[in-house]
Amino acid sequence: MREIFAGMPWWIKWVAVPVIALVMFGGLITSVVGFVIGLLFKILVFVALVGGLVFVVRKFMSSSSSRSDW
Template sequence: MREIFAGMPWWVKWIAVPVVALVVFGGLIASVIGFVFGLLFKLLLFVALIGGLVYVVRKFISGSSSSRSDW
């Protein structure tokens, strides 16, 4: 691989090749990044919903147990 780029100018290695790679694989890269961000968002939403559920259940249980002890 080094022999191929040995006679090339620096801008071919550092500008042209990455640009061509982005053009060719841009859709794949975008879909992978979108999938990862979507997965992270769903995971965060799941954690928030479970945390809210645990908070509501604890609040309900602690409220109902204190009212039972008043009887």
């Protein structure tokens, strides 16, 4: 790979090639990033819902056990 870019100007390596890569694979990169962000959001919502459910069940169980103590 270095032999290919050896005679080229610096802007070919550092400007043109990354721009071409972004144009060619930009949609794929955007899709992957969107999928990962969506997955993380769904995991966060899942954890919040499970945590809320555990909190409500513990509250209910502790309040029902304290009522039966009377």
